Amino acid sequence: MVEYQLLRAHSLEEVLEILAEKKKVQILAGGTDLLVDLHQQDPKFENIDYLLDITDVAELKGIKLGPEEGEIGALTTHAELLSSPEIKEKLPFIGAAASSIGSTQIRNRATIGGNLVNAAACADSFSPLIALGAELVLRNKGGARRVLLEDFVEWPNQTVLKDNEVLEKIVFKMPQGEYYSSYQKIGRRNAVSISRLSLTLLAEVENEAIKNVQVVSGAATPAPVPFREVNKYLTAKTFAEIDPAEAGEIAADEMVGITGERWSTPYKRPALSKLVERAVKDLLEEAGYNG
Amino acid sequence: MAKLEVEITVNGEQHKLKVGSQERLLDTLRDELKLTGTKEGCSVGECGACTVIVDDQAVNSCLVLTAQVDGSEIITVEGLESKSGLHPLQKAFIEKQAVQCGFCTPGMLMSALALLNTNPTPTKEEIKTALEGNLCRCTGYQQIIDAVEMAAEEWGV
Numbered sequence: 001m002v003e004y005q006l007l008r009a010h011s012l013e014e015v016l017e018i019l020a021e022k023k024k025v026q027i028l029a030g031g032t033d034l035l036v037d038l039h040q041q042d043p044k045f046e047n048i049d050y051l052l053d054i055t056d057v058a059e060l061k062g063i064k065l066g067p068e069e070g071e072i073g074a075l076t077t078h079a080e081l082l083s084s085p086e087i088k089e090k091l092p093f094i095g096a097a098a099s100s101i102g103s104t105q106i107r108n109r110a111t112i113g114g115n116l117v118n119a120a121a122c123a124d125s126f127s128p129l130i131a132l133g134a135e136l137v138l139r140n141k142g143g144a145r146r147v148l149l150e151d152f153v154e155w156p157n158q159t160v161l162k163d164n165e166v167l168e169k170i171v172f173k174m175p176q177g178e179y180y181s182s183y184q185k186i187g188r189r190n191a192v193s194i195s196r197l198s199l200t201l202l203a204e205v206e207n208e209a210i211k212n213v214q215v216v217s218g219a220a221t222p223a224p225v226p227f228r229e230v231n232k233y234l235t236a237k238t239f240a241e242i243d244p245a246e247a248g249e250i251a252a253d254e255m256v257g258i259t260g261e262r263w264s265t266p267y268k269r270p271a272l273s274k275l276v277e278r279a280v281k282d283l284l285e286e287a288g289y290n291g
Numbered sequence: 292m293a294k295l296e297v298e299i300t301v302n303g304e305q306h307k308l309k310v311g312s313q314e315r316l317l318d319t320l321r322d323e324l325k326l327t328g329t330k331e332g333c334s335v336g337e338c339g340a341c342t343v344i345v346d347d348q349a350v351n352s353c354l355v356l357t358a359q360v361d362g363s364e365i366i367t368v369e370g371l372e373s374k375s376g377l378h379p380l381q382k383a384f385i386e387k388q389a390v391q392c393g394f395c396t397p398g399m400l401m402s403a404l405a406l407l408n409t410n411p412t413p414t415k416e417e418i419k420t421a422l423e424g425n426l427c428r429c430t431g432y433q434q435i436i437d438a439v440e441m442a443a444e445e446w447g448v
Binding site (some may be wrong): 053 | 293296297312315321334336339348349350353356358359389405421422423424425
């Protein structure tokens, strides 16, 4: 039988105080993952004495995009990301990822921070943020530290967040100059679907050539990672030199190199290859290149 | 475990309640307030039968603890009908035969209401997106989408 005391924090200070004072605290944000586990009396709740609801903490909410840097508060919901005109204009791939999550009801509650901290292998928020080179601000009573999002997940559902820390916000440098992006996802159906595969491509371009590029997997590998070989292949190439199908093949090889051959490989290999190909084609098309 | 005191407004009526630490909004509505129009289907946020409106947003009441919505304003399917009769959405659902077994209907109505409250002239795609978290095993959805379209037209007049 699961038993815990429910606490509600109304400020970040209160959250940090509780985390410093008490042991065996589980933080509750939007609850769309956690309350499913709770309802199913997941054994992980047996080790919890306190459930700390932070949904009322205003300091953890909001989107700020400056010319150089941007930040997203951990409690920002997917619905807020999706409806933000700033996100739509400057970082549309983040809106695209948010819109692909769950259903309207889920997006109204589920938070980007919760998606990251829960760290499911199929979580949709990772790849767009890793493509931005995002860092997480993890705070405890003593202060804050920054962790590269890429290094945040140790294993599915296991992160480097310590018991006395809370994810405060996600910070990143804004892409500069001329840039294009693409977010791709395959699920079993459109709505309320768990990603089978997803990825983000973000590229800064100059004079019809790729200056910087990040192609990042979601759900393709146990933890989301940049496809370094694909990035290497695309970087510094002119649009005319790029073969989208080749980029797809390189990504597929890289994925299998990480995961090894699995039961799902005969499906995932060609599927991922096509997704990457599609993302690269999107980029070229958006950049107005007609081959 | 100690109970928590919360104050919520449901369909315009204020309630002071003592709730358990694991009590979901769905449990409070059905078991405490006897508002059994809100249905429990899957209990894991997939089917949308438990959809209610919390502070203008459609949410799955199975995935919210009541203590989390302290101070909130909640609308359930029972809040649709007024002294002047059925709500345009209810009339449209009847008119378009958008109800078969009826189990999903309260959730569908709440998702549709949340949509029309913020977007009175939705496109078909916007209606589909608003209803994508609500499963119906009987109708095949077409009549439901037609009903929301009809309600939007009538309501807008």
